[in-house]
Amino acid sequence: xxxxxxxxxxxxxxWLMVVFLYLPILILMIFSFNDSVILAxxxxxxxxxxxxxxxxxxxxLLAARNSLFVGxxxxxxxxxVGALAAIAVMRKNLPARNFFLGLSSVPMVMPSxxxxxxxxxxxxxxxxxxxxxxxxxxxxxLISIPTSxxxxxxxxANFSHNLEEAAMDLGANYWLTLLKVTLPVSLPALVAAFxxxxxxxxxxxxxxxxxxxxxxTLPVYLYSLLxxxxxxxxxxxxxxxxxxxxxxxxxxxxxxxxxxxxRPKKKELV
Amino acid sequence: MVxxxxxxxxxxxxxxxxxxxxxxxxxxxxxxxxxxxxxxLLGPSGCGKTTALRLMAGFIQPSSGEIKIQGKSMxxxxxxxxxxxxxxxxYALFPHLNVEQNVAFGLKVKRVGKQEIDERVLKAxxxxxxxxxxxxxxxxxxGGQKQRVALARALVNRPxxxxxxxxxxxxxxxxxxxxxxxxxxxxxxxxxxxVYVTHDQEEALTMSDRIAVMNQGRILQVDSPMNIxxxxxxxxxxxxxxxxxxxxxxxxxxxxxxxxxxxxxDKEVDVRHRxxxxxxxxxxxxxxxxEKLTLMPPNxxxxxxxxxxxxxxxxxxxxxxxxxIPGGEKAAVRIxxxxxxxxxxxxxxxxxxxxxxxxxxxxxxx
Numbered sequence: 143x144x145x146x147x148x149x150x151x152x153x154x155x156x157w158l159m160v161v162f163l164y165l166p167i168l169i170l171m172i173f174s175f176n177d178s179v180i181l182a183x184x185x186x187x188x189x190x191x192x193x194x195x196x197x198x199x200x201x202x203l204l205a206a207r208n209s210l211f212v213g214x215x216x217x218x219x220x221x222x223v224g225a226l227a228a229i230a231v232m233r234k235n236l237p238a239r240n241f242f243l244g245l246s247s248v249p250m251v252m253p254s255x256x257x258x259x260x261x262x263x264x265x266x267x268x269x270x271x272x273x274x275x276x277x278x279x280x281x282x283x284l285i286s287i288p289t290s291x292x293x294x295x296x297x298x299a300n301f302s303h304n305l306e307e308a309a310m311d312l313g314a315n316y317w318l319t320l321l322k323v324t325l326p327v328s329l330p331a332l333v334a335a336f337x338x339x340x341x342x343x344x345x346x347x348x349x350x351x352x353x354x355x356x357x358x359t360l361p362v363y364l365y366s367l368l369x370x371x372x373x374x375x376x377x378x379x380x381x382x383x384x385x386x387x388x389x390x391x392x393x394x395x396x397x398x399x400x401x402x403x404x405r406p407k408k409k410e411l412v
Numbered sequence: 413m414v415x416x417x418x419x420x421x422x423x424x425x426x427x428x429x430x431x432x433x434x435x436x437x438x439x440x441x442x443x444x445x446x447x448x449x450x451x452x453l454l455g456p457s458g459c460g461k462t463t464a465l466r467l468m469a470g471f472i473q474p475s476s477g478e479i480k481i482q483g484k485s486m487x488x489x490x491x492x493x494x495x496x497x498x499x500x501x502x503y504a505l506f507p508h509l510n511v512e513q514n515v516a517f518g519l520k521v522k523r524v525g526k527q528e529i530d531e532r533v534l535k536a537x538x539x540x541x542x543x544x545x546x547x548x549x550x551x552x553x554x555g556g557q558k559q560r561v562a563l564a565r566a567l568v569n570r571p572x573x574x575x576x577x578x579x580x581x582x583x584x585x586x587x588x589x590x591x592x593x594x595x596x597x598x599x600x601x602x603x604x605x606x607v608y609v610t611h612d613q614e615e616a617l618t619m620s621d622r623i624a625v626m627n628q629g630r631i632l633q634v635d636s637p638m639n640i641x642x643x644x645x646x647x648x649x650x651x652x653x654x655x656x657x658x659x660x661x662x663x664x665x666x667x668x669x670x671x672x673x674x675x676x677x678d679k680e681v682d683v684r685h686r687x688x689x690x691x692x693x694x695x696x697x698x699x700x701x702x703e704k705l706t707l708m709p710p711n712x713x714x715x716x717x718x719x720x721x722x723x724x725x726x727x728x729x730x731x732x733x734x735x736x737i738p739g740g741e742k743a744a745v746r747i748x749x750x751x752x753x754x755x756x757x758x759x760x761x762x763x764x765x766x767x768x769x770x771x772x773x774x775x776x777x778x
Contacts, residue, residue, distance in 0.1 A: 304504035307471055310491045311498045312518035312569065322521070326508045 167385060174379040179372050192379040199376060205363035206380070209344055212275055212359055216282035217339035221332055223283070224290020224339075229324060231291065232298045243291075250288040257285065258352035265353060273355030281353060282346060286339035293338065297331030298324075330398045337395035341388050360384070417573055417605050418445040418468060422477035425463050437463040439629045440477060445573075445607060446622075450599050452608045454616040455626035456652070461609045464626075465575050468607065469498050482572055492521075497566035498575040502582065503558045505550040511537070511561050512546035518569040536568035539598065556587050563598070573605045580615065592618050613653045617641060625649045643686075647776050650699045657705070657743045658776075659698045666692055672775060674698060677738030679717055687775040697776045702746040704772040707733060707758055708765040717766040719743070721758050733758065735766060 177187035196202060230236055231243055249257065261281050265271045305327065309319040325332075347361040354362050360380070367377040425438040438460040445451045453461035466472045467479060470491035479486045486494055497518070505514050515536055519529045537543050540560035550558060559579060566574055579595075580588045596619045599606045610616055616623050617637040624634045625648070633640060633649050644650035647658060661674040671682040674696070683698060690696055710718065722742065723734035726749075733745040743766065747757070758764055 301507065304500045304502055305506060307469075307491070308498070308500060308504035308506070309517070309521075310471075311469060311496075312521060312565070313492045314517075314521045315490070315492050318521055322517075323506055327506070329508070 170378055171382045171385070174375065174382040176375070179375055181374065181378065192375040196376045196379045202360075202363060202367075202376065202380060205358050205360045208275060208357055209360035212278050212282060213340045213343040216279045216343045217286060217336045219279070220283045220286035220290045220339040221336040224287050224335055225294045225325075225328065225332055227287070228291045228294035228298055229320075231295060232303075246291055247288040249285045254285065254346065254349040255352070257281070258349035261349070262352045273353055275357045277353055277355075278350055278359060281349060282339075282343040285346070285349070286342050289338050289342070290335040293335040294328055294331045297328050301327055334395045334398045337391050337398075341391050341395075344384070345388065415447040416444045417447040417482060418443075418607070419480040419483075420444075420464070420467075420477065421480070423464075423467060423474045423479060424476045425460075425467060425472065426475040436629050438467070438474075441631045443624060443631060443634065445605060448603055448605055449621040450596065450606045450608065450619055452610060452616040452620040452623045453626060454610060454613060454623050454653075456611055458628075459626040460629040461611075461626050462577055463629075465498075465577055465607060465609050468573070469496055469575050470494050495572040496575055497569050497571040497573075498577065499559075499562045499566050499579045501578045503550075503562040505558055505561055505565070507550055509549075510546065511542065511548050511550075511553070514550070514561055515565045515568050517565065522569075532568050533564075536564040539567065539602070540564045555583050556591065559583065559591060563595075567602060567604070571604065573607055576606060576608045578609055578611070580610075580612075588615075595619060617653070625652060627652070642772075643774060644699065645776070647697060647699070650774070650776065654701060655744065656699050656701055659700070659737070659741050659743060660739065661696060661698050663690060663692055663694045663696060663775075666690070671770060674775070675739075676717060677740070679738045681717060682770045683773040683775055684771045690775060698773050699776050700743075700768060700773045702732065702744040703730075703748075704768055705743060705745040706747060706767045707735070707745055708767050710763045710765050716768075719764050719766040721760055721762045721764060724758070724760055731757075735764065737766060 172185075173181050174192055175188050175190070176185055177189040177191065227242075227246060231239055236242070258281075261277075265273065265277050271277060305323055306319050309323040310316075314322060345361060346359075347365060350359055351362045351365065358366075364377045364380060367373045420441060420443040422440045422442060423438065424436070424440040427435040427437055429435060441464075443464075453464055455461045463472070467474055468481070468486075470486065470489060474487065481495060506517065509517065512533055515533045516529050519532060524532075533546075534543070537546065540563050542557065542560050542564065545553070545557065545561075550561070553561065562579070576595075580591050583591060592615055595606075599619075608616075608619065617640070620637055622634060623637055623640050625632045625640060627648050632646050633644065635643070640649060640653055644653065644656075650656040650658070659676065661676050663672055664675050664680055665673040666685060667673075668685060670685055672685045672687075672690070673680050674683055675681075707719075707721075708716070717737050719735035719737045721733055722736050723732075725732040727746075728749070730746045730748055733747070734742050735745060737743050745766070
């Protein structure tokens with residue numbers, strides 16, 4: 143095969159991937175402007191009606207507000223706990239380091255539906271708690287901690303342990319070192335961890351639906367909308383907005399992560 | 413009177429590996445470093461030199477013994493309260509701070525007044541010739557510039573001792589040479605005691621007032637660069653610093669304080685008597701540097717070793733000969749290519765006389 147054919151094949155492959163990945167999303171977005179309750183071609187005409195209805199739907203907005211609240215609080219907690227865990231794990235002398243790391247990443251590999259059932263049993267049967275947003279927050283913290291740890295760890299591994307020693311050598315005690323060096327140096331990772339945790343929480347359905355009481359989050363509410371065919375376009379409109387917002391957040395997180403890990407070459411001339 | 417600024421008394425460091433294996437990073441050692449000197453810990457990697465430095469800085473605790481700095485015991489003092497500062501091998505500049513903030517870090521955490529900080533930072537950057545770079549971030553600097561910032565950041569605190577852990581290790585050869593001179597000049601200018609760790613023997617010889625040569629956790633010899641080179645007391649020191657011929661010989665006679673008569677094969681020659689603990693009949697190692705040997709035409713009036721040239725290598729400034737000596741060993745000889753000495757003076761297979769000054773040969777104790 144010559145080079146030209148190879149690159150042609152590569153191009154075809156690339157564009158097929160793009161189409162498979164993004165066409166459904168694009169179609170969803172197009173239909174959010176379609177002037178018909180039935181999501182089918184041909185296109186009936188352009189309308190903002192669904193967006194208008196969406197902003198008038200009290201329960202939908204409440205669910206969106208709940209999701210924002212749950213997302214913000216759970217990601218803050220997950221980032222904080224994850225960062226402290228990462229700092230602890232990066233110390234060479236931590237006993238049972240690998241055991242601890244392995245244990246903390248269990249939620250990442252556990253199917254969220256299983257986690258959801260487990261939590262429902264725990265919250266309702268064992269502790270007999272009301273299913274409030276705070277329980278959803280707790281659950282979201284749990285599933286976001288592993289990624290937070292990994293992101294902050296990657297950053298800490300990337301800068302030398304010498305930085306902390308240098309700070310102490312210059313007269314900073316442990317807390318001052320943490321405050322003036324370790325945390326500021328990890329800042330991009332902290333932001334990235336927060337944004338990743340936020341999108342995880344904002345999108346979470348399978349587990350959340352099991353432990354939702356009266357206050358519901360957005361994904362759970364949107365799914366329940368599907369039972370009312372006439373309301374479907376509103377769900378599509380909301381879905382489109384979430385898509386765009388989530389993509390923006392993920393891109394921002396990735397950009398910050400790269401900013402943070404950017405390192406100059408080892409050897410340089412003057 | 414010369415004051416000792418650092419005293420290590422019976423200091424040792426033992427590490428326990430995960431496998432349960434015990435590693436003796438530093439054998440019990442005594443060492444005193446004098447105020448104002450440029451002191452170098454020299455040795456191959458894993459010899460314990462960095463361990464010794466980190467013990468002084470306080471990053472690790474000794475397994476036994478006592479560390480004193482300015483006469484005070486430092487064993488219970490954390491790194492942030494010791495009157496020392498360190499320059500790290502990878503510089504360890506704070507990436508989120510600019511040059512000025514990096515240099516000011518130590519003064520800020522010690523709550524020095526704003527105006528004084530500004531003045532001292534300005535001065536420190538001036539000393540390392542980095543004025544005008546205040547606002548740069550470390551990633552915008554070259555290796556040599558980072559090196560200077562690291563120096564300024566340490567010196568600005570006016571430490572009693574500056575600890576330097578292979579600070580030139582990451583620089584290329586040419587820049588390294590330039591920085592060696594600069595560091596030495598700087599040390600003389602600021603008058604601060606430098607404790608310098610390196611595995612580069614040339615660097616150690618160039619810069620130091622005194623050198624401690626280390627190997628396998630032991631301090632083998634502490635002496636001036638000249639004595640380390642000219643009068644190594646152990647085979648390791650002679651071998652690690654410069655090139656040396658190690659020739660096996662038998663002691664025939666000892667005239668205390670004068671000469672030792674040693675035999676290579678059936679030929680007897682004199683070596684200055686300096687080494688105690690050797691006896692008549694012992695088989696010993698005689699160390700002599702290639703440049704201290706010379707070749708002469710055979711059958712001259714001097715009593716010296718007959719030899720046969722077996723290899724000639726032209727090196728530009730020098731010519732290196734390998735000669736066979738009585739007893740079956742080979743010795744390397746380095747002769748400077750002066751104009752007088754038309755080259756090559758000797759060819760492979762020539763019979764020559766190997767000459768040397770009896771003061772230049774050294775009988776090694778191990």
